[in-house]
Amino acid sequence: MLRGFSHGNLEDISPDLGLDVPSGQMRRSLPRADLSRIVRHDHIVQEVIVKNTMALSVPQSLLHGSSRSRSPSLCLPRGLPNSADLGEALEPGPRAEPRVVMSSQGRSLQRSTTHSSAAAARELKPFATADIKILLLENVNTAGQDILRQQGYQVEALKSSLPEAELIEKIQDVHVIGIRSKTQLTKKVIDSAPNLLVIGCFCIGTNQVDLKHAAQKGVAVFNSPFSNSRSVAEQVISEIIALARQICDRSMELHQGKWNKVSAGCWEVRGKTLGIVGYGHIGNQLSVLAEAMGMRVIFYDVVNLMSMGTAHQVSTLDELLQQADFVTLHVPELPETENMISTEQLNKMKDGSYLLNLSRGSIVDIQAVIDASRSGKLAGAAFDVYPNEPAANGDYFNNSLNQWTDALNSCKNFILTPHIGGSTEEAQRAIGVEVADALVQYVNYGTTLGACNMPEVNLRSLTADEPNHVRMVYIHQNVPGVLRRVNEILGDHNVDKQMTDSRGDVAYLMADISNVNQQQIKDIYVALEELSSRIRTRVLY
Numbered sequence: 001m002l003r004g005f006s007h008g009n010l011e012d013i014s015p016d017l018g019l020d021v022p023s024g025q026m027r028r029s030l031p032r033a034d035l036s037r038i039v040r041h042d043h044i045v046q047e048v049i050v051k052n053t054m055a056l057s058v059p060q061s062l063l064h065g066s067s068r069s070r071s072p073s074l075c076l077p078r079g080l081p082n083s084a085d086l087g088e089a090l091e092p093g094p095r096a097e098p099r100v101v102m103s104s105q106g107r108s109l110q111r112s113t114t115h116s117s118a119a120a121a122r123e124l125k126p127f128a129t130a131d132i133k134i135l136l137l138e139n140v141n142t143a144g145q146d147i148l149r150q151q152g153y154q155v156e157a158l159k160s161s162l163p164e165a166e167l168i169e170k171i172q173d174v175h176v177i178g179i180r181s182k183t184q185l186t187k188k189v190i191d192s193a194p195n196l197l198v199i200g201c202f203c204i205g206t207n208q209v210d211l212k213h214a215a216q217k218g219v220a221v222f223n224s225p226f227s228n229s230r231s232v233a234e235q236v237i238s239e240i241i242a243l244a245r246q247i248c249d250r251s252m253e254l255h256q257g258k259w260n261k262v263s264a265g266c267w268e269v270r271g272k273t274l275g276i277v278g279y280g281h282i283g284n285q286l287s288v289l290a291e292a293m294g295m296r297v298i299f300y301d302v303v304n305l306m307s308m309g310t311a312h313q314v315s316t317l318d319e320l321l322q323q324a325d326f327v328t329l330h331v332p333e334l335p336e337t338e339n340m341i342s343t344e345q346l347n348k349m350k351d352g353s354y355l356l357n358l359s360r361g362s363i364v365d366i367q368a369v370i371d372a373s374r375s376g377k378l379a380g381a382a383f384d385v386y387p388n389e390p391a392a393n394g395d396y397f398n399n400s401l402n403q404w405t406d407a408l409n410s411c412k413n414f415i416l417t418p419h420i421g422g423s424t425e426e427a428q429r430a431i432g433v434e435v436a437d438a439l440v441q442y443v444n445y446g447t448t449l450g451a452c453n454m455p456e457v458n459l460r461s462l463t464a465d466e467p468n469h470v471r472m473v474y475i476h477q478n479v480p481g482v483l484r485r486v487n488e489i490l491g492d493h494n495v496d497k498q499m500t501d502s503r504g505d506v507a508y509l510m511a512d513i514s515n516v517n518q519q520q521i522k523d524i525y526v527a528l529e530e531l532s533s534r535i536r537t538r539v540l541y
C-alpha cells in the first residue's frame, strides 16, 4: 500500500514535510500557471491537514490507501514514520545508477501490482483514505462498492445517472468517479472536477467519456473490457430465436387475451446465416454459440481476424448484408460507425431478414428501420440501445425522448429492451470487482495497467524492507527533452527502478527512489511541478 499526495498547496504541505519555507518564498518560486493549479487543489490538502492534525501525529498532507488484498502477515504497524524517521534518521544511501525498465506493451501484463520475490510487498496502513471521495453513479454493483469502501474511501453510490448541471455540481470535490454507459463525462464536466484522479467505467463502452481530454488533464480512465460480453451474446441468441418464431408478439397478444396460433413466417434458426458486424469480444462469443445451434456464421470487421469454429470473414459490409438472414451489430460508437445501418444498407439486406442492435444507439438510423419494417423488407428487429436513453428507470420511453418512439412501438415483431445486454448478476459482479480493483491500484500505486486513455505502466511493489522509498508518478506532455529534464531532477537520488511510456500526446513516468527524506521528496515534487511539460505529479509512499 502506498500513500501520496498530488497537487497540494505547498505552503500547507511544507510544515508536514519538515520544511521551513516562508510562504511568500514558496509562492514566488512557482510560475503563475502552476500557482493557479495548486490553488484549485488546496481544499483537499487542507481538509486532510485539519483532520490529521486532530487525529494523528503523522505527516498531514498525504493522501493514501491500501491494497484490497492486504494480508495480515504483511501489515506494518499502523501510522507513518514521523519526520525524524524520514528526515534525519535515514540519510540517503550510496548512489547507484538509475535502472530504467522500459514499458512492456499491452494488456498482457497483470493489473495487480507485481511483487519482488526477495521480500514481502510493502503494505502500509491506510491513512487518510477517508479523504478520497468517490462518487458512483448508475447502480454500480455492491461487490465493487465494497472493495472501495474496504479501502476506507468515502463512497457515495447513486442508483441513477445525473444530468449535466447536477453532475458538475457534485463532481467538484470528487477524486474518483464511477459510471456506466449513461453518464456523459464531457470536457465541460471533466473541467469542473479539479480533484479528479481517475474515472471508472463499470461497463465495456467508453464512448460516454472524453478520453483524450481526460488524459490531457492527467485523469486515467479504466473500463471492464469483456466482463459482460457473454451476457450480451446470450441475449442476442435468445432474440434470434424469438424473432424467428415471433415469440414476443405472440406473448403480447396472449397477455391481452388473444389466442393466435400461426406458423406462417416462423422459422427454425438451424441452417440460417448469421452476419456479425464487429467481431470483437461479443462477436466472438456469439459466433461460437450460433454455430452450436447449427447456424452458418459470417462476419465483417475492419481488422483481419481469426475465425472461431467455421465462421468466415467477408471483406465488405455489403457482402455480409446480402448474405445474412440475421444481421447483428457489435461495433463501438465511433464517428465511422454512426448510422452505419441506414436506408441504403437496409435495401441491400435480404427480403424478410432481421436486424439486431445491442451495441450503441447511434449506429442505426431507427427511422429507416421503421420504414423497412413497414415496407416488409425486414421481418423483425431487436433493439437494446437508442440514441437517447433515460438516466433512470421510469416511464420515459416516449416521443419526447426519441421522436419516433410511437412508430417504433407499433412495428410488428420488434423486440425492444432497455439497454440490458450486460445486465446480469454475473456480469455486474465481475465488472464491479474488475473496475474497483483497477481504481484501487491506480489510486494507491499509480498502476495504469488496462487504462483506456493512458500508457500502461507498472512497477513491482515496494517491499517491506524499503521503508524510505518513494514512488513518483509524473504525467506529462509527450514532447522532446522531458525525460532528460526529469532525470536531471531524479538523478541526484538513487532511482531504484523507473518505467515510462507514452500514448499520443501524453506520457506516464513512474519511478521508485530510495532513501529519501521529506525535504528531498518535497524538492523533487516542486521541481517536477515546475517543468512546463507537467500535467500531474503524484507522490506515493
Ligand SMILES: NC(=O)C1=CN([C@@H]2O[C@H](COP(=O)(O)OP(=O)(O)OC[C@H]3O[C@@H](n4cnc5c(N)ncnc54)[C@H](O)[C@@H]3O)[C@@H](O)[C@H]2O)C=CC1
Binding pocket: 204, 205, 225, 226, 228, 229, 232, 277, 278, 279, 280, 281, 282, 283, 300, 301, 302, 303, 330, 331, 332, 333, 334, 336, 337, 358, 359, 360, 384, 385, 419, 420, 421, 422, 423
Ligand atoms: N447492450 C449492452 O448492454 C452492451 C453493449 N456493448 C456495446 O458493444 C460494443 C462492442 O463490444 P465488444 O465486442 O466488447 O467490443 P470489441 O472492442 O471487443 O469489438 C468491437 C469490434 O468492432 C470492430 N470494428 C470497429 N469499427 C468497425 C467498423 N467500422 N466496421 C466493422 N467493425 C468495426 C473492431 O475491430 C472490433 O473487432 C461496445 O463498444 C459497446 O458499445 C457492450 C456491452 C454491453
Ligand SMILES: O=C(O)C(=O)COP(=O)(O)O
Binding pocket: 180, 181, 182, 202, 203, 204, 205, 206, 228, 419, 420, 421, 422, 423
Ligand atoms: O458495457 C457496455 O458498454 C454497455 O453498454 C452496458 O452498459 P450498462 O453498464 O448497462 O450501462
